[in-house]
Amino acid sequence: MSATTLSYGGNGSNGNHLDYLHSPKKYKGIFNWIFSTDHKKIGILYLISMLTFFAVGVTLGFLMRLELIAPGKTIMDPQTYNQIFTLHGVIMIFLFIIPGLPAVFGNFFLPIMIGAKDVAFPRLNLFSWWLFVTGGLVALISLFLPGGPADTGWTFYIPYSVRTSTNVIPALIGAFILGFSSILTGLNFITTIHRLRAPGMSWFKMPLFAWSLYATGWVQILATPIVGITLLLVAIERWFGVGIFDPALGGDPILYQHLFWIYSHPAVYIMILPAMGVISEIIPVFSRRTIFGYKFIAFSSMAIALFGSLVWAHHMFTVGMSGTAMWLFSLLTFLVAIPSAIKVFNWVATLYKGSIELEPPMLFALSFIFNFTIGGFTGLMQGALALNIHIHDTYFIVGHFHYVMFGGTGFGIFAALHHWFPKMFGKMYNKKVAKISWLFLFIGFQLLYFPMFVMGYLGMPRRYYDYLPDFHIYHFISTIGSWILITGLIIMFTNLILALKKGEKAAANPWGGVTLEWTIPSPPIHENFEKIPVVEKEPYDYSHYEQVIEEAKN
Ligand code: HEM
Numbered sequence: 001m002s003a004t005t006l007s008y009g010g011n012g013s014n015g016n017h018l019d020y021l022h023s024p025k026k027y028k029g030i031f032n033w034i035f036s037t038d039h040k041k042i043g044i045l046y047l048i049s050m051l052t053f054f055a056v057g058v059t060l061g062f063l064m065r066l067e068l069i070a071p072g073k074t075i076m077d078p079q080t081y082n083q084i085f086t087l088h089g090v091i092m093i094f095l096f097i098i099p100g101l102p103a104v105f106g107n108f109f110l111p112i113m114i115g116a117k118d119v120a121f122p123r124l125n126l127f128s129w130w131l132f133v134t135g136g137l138v139a140l141i142s143l144f145l146p147g148g149p150a151d152t153g154w155t156f157y158i159p160y161s162v163r164t165s166t167n168v169i170p171a172l173i174g175a176f177i178l179g180f181s182s183i184l185t186g187l188n189f190i191t192t193i194h195r196l197r198a199p200g201m202s203w204f205k206m207p208l209f210a211w212s213l214y215a216t217g218w219v220q221i222l223a224t225p226i227v228g229i230t231l232l233l234v235a236i237e238r239w240f241g242v243g244i245f246d247p248a249l250g251g252d253p254i255l256y257q258h259l260f261w262i263y264s265h266p267a268v269y270i271m272i273l274p275a276m277g278v279i280s281e282i283i284p285v286f287s288r289r290t291i292f293g294y295k296f297i298a299f300s301s302m303a304i305a306l307f308g309s310l311v312w313a314h315h316m317f318t319v320g321m322s323g324t325a326m327w328l329f330s331l332l333t334f335l336v337a338i339p340s341a342i343k344v345f346n347w348v349a350t351l352y353k354g355s356i357e358l359e360p361p362m363l364f365a366l367s368f369i370f371n372f373t374i375g376g377f378t379g380l381m382q383g384a385l386a387l388n389i390h391i392h393d394t395y396f397i398v399g400h401f402h403y404v405m406f407g408g409t410g411f412g413i414f415a416a417l418h419h420w421f422p423k424m425f426g427k428m429y430n431k432k433v434a435k436i437s438w439l440f441l442f443i444g445f446q447l448l449y450f451p452m453f454v455m456g457y458l459g460m461p462r463r464y465y466d467y468l469p470d471f472h473i474y475h476f477i478s479t480i481g482s483w484i485l486i487t488g489l490i491i492m493f494t495n496l497i498l499a500l501k502k503g504e505k506a507a508a509n510p511w512g513g514v515t516l517e518w519t520i521p522s523p524p525i526h527e528n529f530e531k532i533p534v535v536e537k538e539p540y541d542y543s544h545y546e547q548v549i550e551e552a553k554n
Pocket residue numbers: 155268269271272314315333334336337340375376378379380382383388391392393397400401404405
């Protein structure tokens with residue numbers, strides 16, 4: 001019995017080692033951070049940079065919503081509007097939602113949760129962060145170049161993206177560099193999981209967050225190179241006019257769409273799988289129950305990664321594919337719903353008869369389930385061929401993907417932030433304020449995005465600057481929703497930032513979790529463990545629940 005290494009109580013430190021924020025440093029000041037190869041510091045570097053990009057993205061979204069509060073011109077001209085929504089999409093997708101969970105929380109917690117000292121390639125890890133920042137800055141440079149940012153939409157569809165005089169190339173190159181960052185992170189995580197699990201940590205003792213990162217890693221490695229090359233080809237097309245995609249030169253624009261979506265559909269699983277992993281961590285902790293159907297949840301991550309890679313052309317039902325191709329892609333799309341539904345069923349079954357505590361992480365996790373269910377069902381609606389023709393390129397689509405990406409992954413990121421904040425920084429935030437911010441976020445979110453399903457169904461096209469008076473009421477509600485949502489964001493981040501300075505000292509195990517990260521001090525020491533733990537228990541074993549809770553209190 002390795003009871004010595006598996007303690008869940010106190011703040012966990014025996015005082016021999018300094019925590020990672022204070023351990024001896026090679027460099028001083030900011031260099032201590034940007035040259036650090038400690039996975040925890042890199043996770044925090046990602047957190048800071050990702051949230052900075054997120055703030056820019058939110059501001060752009062806020063401006064768009066303001067423009068759309070009434071028909072006709074409100075605050076900007078149509079060209080600016082097109083550029084703003086492109087930049088908004090590029091930032092939110094490539095700089096916030098895709099890297100969000102793996103790069104921030106995966107980096108910080110994957111090694112800890114599997115009982116390792118760091119990731120397999122710490123320097124590559126730091127390099128990935130450098131690529132991330134460089135890619136982001138390259139994409140943002142277009143703001144300051146004559147011609148302004150791209151106005152193509154985040155999908156860069158051909159032929160418009162070779163014709164427009166805006167700065168498409170920086171955005172493409174930025175996305176290309178970001179792709180490398182994503183691939184290297186995936187590679188690092190897969191290797192870490194294969195090679196660095198602590199003794200006793202068999203595959204089926206691995207926490208579900210680790211499983212989700214494993215599945216994500218494979219998608220990152222296999223799908224990302226395709227979009228990298230595709231975007232590079234568009235740049236080459238713009239520079240040299242080779243005629244790969246441009247129909248005027250004998251190229252095939254539909255080929256572009258296939259290549260783009262072969263990555264970008266699986267990319268939605270890069271976004272959602274880690275969030276599902278986070279939810280699988282939080283639900284058992286706040287239900288005080290072992291997770292229902294552990295293996296089903298683990299395998300469904302792999303199944304989603306696999307099937308999810310086969311459904312890309314459901315974004316192209318209206319381009320004129322053969323009937324056979326269409327029904328096949330529709331069928332496959334429906335198949336992905338099965339492993340997704342398995343997860344939702346298992347979470348709900350875990351909640352059932354659990355002793356539920358509505359702490360802030362749990363509130364975010366439950367709203368993830370709510371939003372993701374709506375997002376998933378509307379996805380199925382779009383997967384149905386006949387319905388797709390009606391709602392294609394309308395606000396229905398905008399509603400759908402915001403429900404999954406923001407309502408799902410975004411809330412997953414907020415859930416993770418509240419769940420692991422005390423562990424990462426050793427401070428506790430004000431829980432009451434956190435709950436108030438959650439309420440604003442949840443209500444604001446529904447008001448902002450739900451009307452989009454209705455107006456889309458009624459025929460409001462997406463990516464339009466102006467609209468008929470019939471749609472005014474929906475846009476109006478949506479814009480009000482955006483204000484409530486942003487208020488929630490401001491309260492939430494203010495609360496967390498204040499906690500860094502003024503928060504109470506956090507215990508090692510403030511929530512009563514039973515995975516490995518709760519056995520070490522808050523914040524963790526430099527190499528995570530004084531002695532590499534020997535793992536004997538299942539990751540969500542609450543059979544010794546009384547003991548865990550008792551210890552967590554001390
Ligand atoms: C897992 C998280 C998901 C994310 C992040 C996501 C994201 C997106 C995004 C960004 C778009 C719009 C793409 C564009 O700009 O043109 C989209 C469209 C679509 N999604 Fe999802 N999605 C998810 C899940 C699903 C699911 C589970 C299904 C079906 C089972 C689905 C079916 C579709 C379809 C068919 C479209 C195309 C609609 C059209 O343009 O006609 N999605 N999704």
